[in-house]
Structure formats: C-alpha cells, structure tokens
Amino acid sequence: MSIKNTTSIFVDCHVFDSGFQGTRTYIKGLYSELIKKRDLHFFLVSSNPDYLESIFGSHSNVTYLKYKYHNKYLRLLIDVPKIIKKNKIDFAHFQYTVSPIKRCKYIVTTHDVLFIDFPEYFTSLSRIVNTFLYKQSAKRSEIKLTVSEYSKQKIQQHFAVSNYEITPNAIHDTFFEEYDKQQIKAEVEDKFSLKNYIIYVSRWEQRKNHQMVLKAFLDLKLYKNYKLLFLGNDTSSNQEYDDIFDKLDSEIKNEIVSLKNTDLKTMLLLLRGANASVYPSLAEGFGIPPLESVAAKIPTICSNKTAMSDFSFFEDYYFEPYNQDEFNQKLQKILTQNVASDFETMAQKIKEKYSWQKSADILYQLIKKHE
Numbered sequence: 001m002s003i004k005n006t007t008s009i010f011v012d013c014h015v016f017d018s019g020f021q022g023t024r025t026y027i028k029g030l031y032s033e034l035i036k037k038r039d040l041h042f043f044l045v046s047s048n049p050d051y052l053e054s055i056f057g058s059h060s061n062v063t064y065l066k067y068k069y070h071n072k073y074l075r076l077l078i079d080v081p082k083i084i085k086k087n088k089i090d091f092a093h094f095q096y097t098v099s100p101i102k103r104c105k106y107i108v109t110t111h112d113v114l115f116i117d118f119p120e121y122f123t124s125l126s127r128i129v130n131t132f133l134y135k136q137s138a139k140r141s142e143i144k145l146t147v148s149e150y151s152k153q154k155i156q157q158h159f160a161v162s163n164y165e166i167t168p169n170a171i172h173d174t175f176f177e178e179y180d181k182q183q184i185k186a187e188v189e190d191k192f193s194l195k196n197y198i199i200y201v202s203r204w205e206q207r208k209n210h211q212m213v214l215k216a217f218l219d220l221k222l223y224k225n226y227k228l229l230f231l232g233n234d235t236s237s238n239q240e241y242d243d244i245f246d247k248l249d250s251e252i253k254n255e256i257v258s259l260k261n262t263d264l265k266t267m268l269l270l271l272r273g274a275n276a277s278v279y280p281s282l283a284e285g286f287g288i289p290p291l292e293s294v295a296a297k298i299p300t301i302c303s304n305k306t307a308m309s310d311f312s313f314f315e316d317y318y319f320e321p322y323n324q325d326e327f328n329q330k331l332q333k334i335l336t337q338n339v340a341s342d343f344e345t346m347a348q349k350i351k352e353k354y355s356w357q358k359s360a361d362i363l364y365q366l367i368k369k370h371e
Helices: 022-034 050-055 070-085 123-140 149-159 181-192 210-219 241-246 264-273 289-295 304-310 312-317 324-336 340-354 356-370
Strands: 008-014 040-046 062-066 093-096 105-109 143-145 197-201 227-231 254-260 275-277 302-303
Touching: 008 022, 008 070, 022 040, 022 050, 022 304, 022 356, 050 062, 050 289, 062 302, 070 304, 105 123, 105 356, 123 149, 123 356, 143 149, 143 264, 181 264, 197 210, 197 289, 210 241, 210 254, 210 324, 227 264, 241 289, 275 289, 275 340, 289 340, 302 312, 302 324, 312 340
Parallel strands: 008 040, 008 093, 040 062, 093 105, 105 143, 197 227, 197 275, 227 254, 275 302
Antiparallel strands: none
C-alpha cells in the first residue's frame, strides 16, 4: 500500500493525448465512477496531465503524472516501470498491451480482437504484433476485462483465455440531459454553418464503412436538403470512399463536412443538432456512438454486426451493413417519419442497461479480491 492504507492504481491514459476513440470513453466513464472509492488512490498518467485534470477534476485521491516519452514502446519499457516503482503502485491498468517489465499486479482491458476475424482491415504486421502482445498481456494480468459478450467469446476462442470479466461501456449522464433543439440548431448554424445535417461519429478506418453513408447521400440526393457531417480523426485511409468523393462535383463536395480533433463539448453540441445519426460500422468490439446518439434522442440507425448485435432494442432501426438498399431505406425513414417516441423508449432502455457505476463496481470488487 503506497498512500496510507489505500490501494494505489496506476492508469495508463495515453489515449487522451489523441482524438476520440472507444478506449478514451471507457477510461473516462469507468474512472469517473471509480475515483469515488476513497480507499483507492489513483495515478492517472498521460503526456498532458493538466488536460487529464480538466476531464476528471481535482480529487484528494487522484494524482496526475506526465509521461516523458510519446513513443508507445519507450513508454511501456521505461516510463511505466519507473512510475510504478517510484510510487509503489499496487495495480496498473492498461488498454490492450501491458508493460513487459512487471512491478505490480496488472489489469488489462482487451476491448476486441477484430484484427483476427477481419484481417482485411488490418496490416499483416499489425495483426502479427497485436496477436502476440494482446495474448501475452492477457496471460501476464491478474485481472482481465473486456467490454462485450461478443469480445469475450472471441478472446476465449483465439487466445484460449477464459477468465475474462465484462465491464461494458456505458453512456455518460450528459448525453441523456434535456436540451432545446431549436436553440442548439441555431448555435450549430452560427458556429459551423450547419443547418440540416446527418452525422456519423467515428474515426476513419476502412471497417467503419464511411462509403455506405456517402453512397446513400448521393443515391437519395440528400445533398439537396442536408449536409453530411463526418466527425472523427484519421486512423487509416479508405480508398473506396476517396474514389467516390474525388469524382463528385464541387457543389456536392461542399455539402460534405469532415471535422477532426473536436472536444466532448463540441461533439455533444453537433450530435444534438443533427437531424439523424448513422453507424454503419462492419466490425466493433462494442460500439458506443450509436448509443450516445440515441441517448441524445437523435433518430439513429445502427449496423447489426459483431458486438452491435447485442443492441437488440434497435429492432426496426437495425440494418445489414453490406446491404446498401436497406441502409438507404432506413435512413430515409428516420429523416421523413416522426419516430421521436421510439427513440425516447430506446434511450430509457439504454440508461437502464448500460451504467458506468455498474462497470466500476465490477472492477472494484475484482481489485478487492486480488489485493
């Protein structure tokens, strides 16, 4: 025990040094709840600890520390072991990959192993490296977590590791708050020159299927009445999307907006101002954005594949992400029909099923068990 009689928890927060992604939402949601446990002391570490403090706040049981190295491998090989030793850490929590130099008990969250089942979306090198690192990280960790039943089954199948616990992603209460739609739309129009628009919140990767949204935008001639907003950073290129976009007339291109490096406040504003939200991803370990948009009462359609198949409450608003016609029909429906009551009901189901407090309690009990 490093601080009085508390258990010390190191949390690798390097994902906060880049744009929005699922692991960042996971850490924020989980530890915003867990830091309420006063018998634990947390060391949250990134390259920008001031930014971390602006997110999690000032607490007597939270210490913010700074990494020296930005490089992933130097961070894991040098920074992390030094910080763990100096602060006498009891548990260290990593996403996917742990430090190879072990000086305390490890917690690892393996969000997914999509690169094994969907090799076409990943490079050969990344598949080889990640298969080795993720499997070894799981074997070296006392507490093993994942975020969905789908991911748990796939990890067990590919790594032959069975003692994983599920700490599901959840939706922050902010997304469920009431707001004035017209006031929000006026603010969005003033700041971003967006009036009526369809939003897709996702980083750019081939498996995210951005081209399906673009094709629907063109097929249905939605550019006559709407703009298309892509919100998310680049991870890898999508040649199919680029080929379609590059051939468009400049007038249509002007109706397609791509924003990157936005903060949570801006993302929430743009989400609330949208006429519709879509999530056509082909493969996910969980899939938070469609739940966030439903929580904000935005008419939403969602892919029915991989971990998203757990979102059974989508019912008529599910679609097959390889079926362009079905996607077009479902998108047309949420743009033209009054479906508000359906999404009020769905939002309540999400609030009941996915709770960061529940996930934090699962991890807390596991920490107590392994003390």
